[in-house]
Amino acid sequence: MSARIRTLVCVVLLGVALGCPPPAGARDAAGGRGKPAAAAAPFWVDPDSAAARQVREWRRQGRGEDAELLKQIAARPVATWPRWDDPGPDVERAVGSAAAAGRRAVLVAYNIPHRDCGQHSAGGAADAAAYRAWIGAFADAIGDGQALVVLEPDAVAHMVAGCTPPEYHPERLELLSGAVMRLKQHPGVEVYLDAGHSNWISNVSDVARSLRSAGVDRADGFALNVSNFQTTESEIGYGRRLSELLDGARFVIDTSRNGNGPLRGGADEAWCNPPGRALGRLPTTRTGVEGVAAYLWIKRPGDSDGTCRGGPPAGRWWPQYALGLARAAAANDDGKPGG
Numbered sequence: 618m619s620a621r622i623r624t625l626v627c628v629v630l631l632g633v634a635l636g637c638p639p640p641a642g643a644r645d646a647a648g649g650r651g652k653p654a655a656a657a658a659p660f661w662v663d664p665d666s667a668a669a670r671q672v673r674e675w676r677r678q679g680r681g682e683d684a685e686l687l688k689q690i691a692a693r694p695v696a697t698w699p700r701w702d703d704p705g706p707d708v709e710r711a712v713g714s715a716a717a718a719g720r721r722a723v724l725v726a727y728n729i730p731h732r733d734c735g736q737h738s739a740g741g742a743a744d745a746a747a748y749r750a751w752i753g754a755f756a757d758a759i760g761d762g763q764a765l766v767v768l769e770p771d772a773v774a775h776m777v778a779g780c781t782p783p784e785y786h787p788e789r790l791e792l793l794s795g796a797v798m799r800l801k802q803h804p805g806v807e808v809y810l811d812a813g814h815s816n817w818i819s820n821v822s823d824v825a826r827s828l829r830s831a832g833v834d835r836a837d838g839f840a841l842n843v844s845n846f847q848t849t850e851s852e853i854g855y856g857r858r859l860s861e862l863l864d865g866a867r868f869v870i871d872t873s874r875n876g877n878g879p880l881r882g883g884a885d886e887a888w889c890n891p892p893g894r895a896l897g898r899l900p901t902t903r904t905g906v907e908g909v910a911a912y913l914w915i916k917r918p919g920d921s922d923g924t925c926r927g928g929p930p931a932g933r934w935w936p937q938y939a940l941g942l943a944r945a946a947a948a949n950d951d952g953k954p955g956g
Contacts, residue, residue, distance in 0.1 A: 660694035660765070660900055660913075661715030661722050667934040668695075668919055686943040687936075694900050695873070695914045696723040696767065698932065701740065704728075704751060708758035721763040723900075723913055725843075726755055726796065729772045729789060734780040737889065737923025737931040745788055752796045756803060763805040767869070767915055768796055770843040773831055774813030777823045794832035801835060809869050809910075812839040814847045815855035816879065825862035837910070838867035844916040845871070846879040846887075846894055849956045853906055860908050872897030873914035875956040876946050889925040890938060895945035897956025918942050 663669065668691040675684040699707035704726075711722040728751050732741030742748035759766075772793060775781040781789065793810065800808050810833045818824055833839055839859065841852045849872055856868040876895030880887040896918055902911045919939025921928035928935055 659721055659902060661711065661718055661720040662692065662694045663697070663711070663714070666691060666695060667917070668939060671919075671934075671936050671939070683940055686947060687940060689896060689943045689946060690918045690939055693914060694720070694723060695917050696725050698725045698727055698917070699755065701728050701742075701751075704755040705758040708755055708764075712759050712762035712764055715764075716762055721765060723765045723767070723915070724755075724759075725767045725770065725915060726752060726800075727770055728752075729769045729792060731781060731785050731789075733771065734775055737925075745792060748792050749795065749799075752792075752799055756799050756806075759800075759803050759806055761803070761805060765807045765809070765869075765911070765913075766800055767840045767843060767913075768800070768808055768810045768836070769793060770811045770840075770915075771813065773811060773824065773827050774817055777813075777818050777820075777827050790827070790830045794830070794835075797832035797836045808836040809838050809840040810836050811843055812841055812859060812868070814842045814845045815851040816845075816847050821855070821859045821862060825859055828859075828863065833863060833866060838869065839863070840869050840871070840913075840915065842871040842875065844888075844922065846875050846877075846891065848875055848878045849898055849912070853909060857908060865908070867908055867910040869911045869913050869915075870909060871915040872900075872912045872956045873916045873918045874942060876942075876949060878956075886925050889922040890928045890935075892926070892941070893945060894942060895949060895956075896942050 668687055672684045672687050672691045675681075675687065697707055697711040708722075708724060711724060715722040727738075728742050728748060730741045730744060730748055733739050742751050772789060776786050776789060797808055797810065800806050810828060810831055812824055812828060828839060839856075841856050849870060852870045856870070860866050860868060873896065874894050875897040877893060880891035880893070898912045900912055900914050904910070904912055919935055919942065921931055921933050921935045921938065923931040928938065
């Protein structure tokens with residue numbers, strides 16, 4: 618049988634009768650044969666992520682034990698954070714590869730002007746016009762594909778907390794609302810507007826008011842705990858309080874690094890590369906909790922929070938920290954990520 622005919626038959630018969638190779642999503646991201654990604658979530662696992670490349674490198678170096686530990690990250694669906702100059706190539710690759718694997722991409726739009734209040738991830742688009750062009754390119758790159766987008770981590774919370782100067786608030790709310798509408802022009806896109814986390818702003822009414830102004834009513838819900846370490850239980854409680862003020866809006870929780878909860882003891886910058894943290898609950902849409910649309914690994918485990926505690930610049934891959942997260946997760950009672 619010719620290769621072309623065999624391929625066609627494989628498609629028709631779903632690969633069962635002829636023993637066709639499994640789809641890309643059925644292999645773990647490090648290149649070995651593992652459980653299908655769908656067992657954990659309907660989301661795409663990047664076979665060329667920094668963690669997957671590190672696994673392959675450590676195997677070549679004979680660091681087999683470390684490589685196996687790091688597969689806890691490499692084999693899981695983790696969000697893509699497209700570049701700030703041109704998001705198109707990163708978005709197209711993630712959405713296209715996810716579609717080929719029968720999965721959905723998880724993306725983070727993070728380029729709002731005056732981002733991060735001048736801290737480790739300071740920057741963002743130069744002005745409102747630049748941001749509109751950027752989010753338009755982001756949305757266009759998704760096209761007819763399937764994607765879940767977490768929109769602008771910290772953008773709303775920084776306004777409510779008073780970190781972002783008041784003169785920027787009206788423009789930011791307009792940009793966020795416009796971004797929601799622009800992304801929702803694509804039927805295959807879910808949008809979750811970031812809402813901070815449970816240990817940040819106690820007055821949920823203020824957060825809800827700003828989320829409404831930012832367009833949450835036109836989105837699919839809101840996101841919690843992005844790049845933070847609060848426990849899943851605390852985020853569920855906080856999310857439910859916020860949801861009650863938003864007509865029952867659903868929410869997603871970043872569980873990528875909350876397996877041991879937040880750093881205790883009042884340490885400075887407890888959010889920035891804290892030691893002793895662990896991977897959290899695996900990404901899934903089957904949360905079993907009413908109102909919680911998904912647990913996601915939004916922050917890429919192993920990417921630095923900034924140059925604190927000896928880390929590289931924010932967003933840079935830090936294999937030692939990644940290994941620590943995986944090792945701590947393996948040491949938990951059940952040997953699996955918790956949180």
